[in-house]
Amino acid sequence: MPAELSFLRLPATQKGFSRLYQRQIARVITRSQFILGEQVWRFEAEFAGFCDARFAIGVGSGTQALEIALRLSGIQPGRGQEVITTPLTAPFTAHAIVAAGARPVFADVDPETLLLDPAATRRRISRRTAAILPVHLYGESCDLDALRLLAKATGCALIQDAAQAHGTEWNGHPLAHFSDWVAFSFYPTKNLGCLGDGGALVTNRKDLAEKARRFRDGGRAQGHVAQTSGINSRLDELQAAILRIHLQRLKSWNRARARLANLYDRLLAENAPGKVRRPLALPPSRGCHHLYVIRTRHRHALRGYLSKRGIATAIHYEMPLHLHPAFRWLGYRKGDFPAAERAAREVCSLPLHPFLRTSEVRRVADEMGRFFDQL
Secondary structure, three states, rough: OOOOOOOOOHHHHHHHHHHHHHHHHHHHHHHHEEEEEHHHHHHHHHHHOOOOOOOEEOOOOOOHHHHHHHHOOOOOOOOOOEEEEOOOOHHHHHHHHHHOOOOEEEOOOOOOOOOOHHHHHHHHHOOOOEEOOOEHHHHOOHHHHHHHHHHHHOOOEEEEOOOOOOOEEEEEEEEEHHHOOOEEEOOOOOOOOOOOEEEEEEOOOOHHHHHHHHEEEOOEEEOOOOOOOOOEEOOOOOHHHHHHHHHHOOOEEEEEEHHHHHHHHHHHHHHOOOOOOOOOOOOOOEEEOOOOEEEEEOOHHHHHHHHOOOOOHHHHHHHHHOHHHHHHHHHOOOOHHHHHHHHHHHHHEEEOOOOOOOOHHHHHHHHHHHHHHOO
């Protein structure tokens, strides 16, 4: 049997990174400041520069980044507010809405892009709508022109979930150009990941950056006196130190992802013509290729075939949020969001990461060709 081809290989598994980590960790230990110290503020400045934005605020996770953005946009528990988002995402997007004190309201995805559909979003707007929360799924940008106009016309906040979109742009502009808040995750599998949980908020507004820094630290500005409400959500020094190492390489890693995705496109067109299709990327989107996702009604059989040949795959995501038991209280039923439900039955993620070899992409494409030839 051929060697196992894992779905993902992280930087920590690559030669030389252990030595870099140890050097940075030793610096943090020597300074003995483990929370909100030099590594955090240096990373915040560097990540803001990468995002072509004025400010970045490091927090404990991408979920808490969304929660803080929602709270600072006027969401308060007990006011009956609603936030519109996509059902085709990880549950943490909706969990953040609930944690902020609002009710998630789902709008269906565009059947071709699998991203939040602006027209479907417009139909879900009500007097209770306080925010629109698009998710840049798989690293491709939602239609930010349409969503920004909709948010402005209805007086809603626009908060972007960019957990999978480190380096993504829309129409030649960085994501922070289109809203006050962009929330990022640094979960280890992301294009920019740490060795645990971490996240950040990016904004161009100084007043909001100052509020977010207080809010993440229990409402404190200096000392131990809480000036405002807040939570405990701080990116720690050790994770910031690791992120600084990875951030130096992120642009080259994203370029490698793009090359490999293009190779997949070409080889699958040759080996399995017309057998699989890809979610459509909107022309103004310049994505970061977080995942390489195909759609096929033969997903279960394909995954089993590839697994027997040592090739690991994944599903993002196998069930839309409105059908999760955790969100049953929202009252949705099967059939409410047909585009998202069909996508959840068809999507399959193939291995894609900066350390994937072109020979491994060819192996995946060749095996997929053999699978479809036998149908």
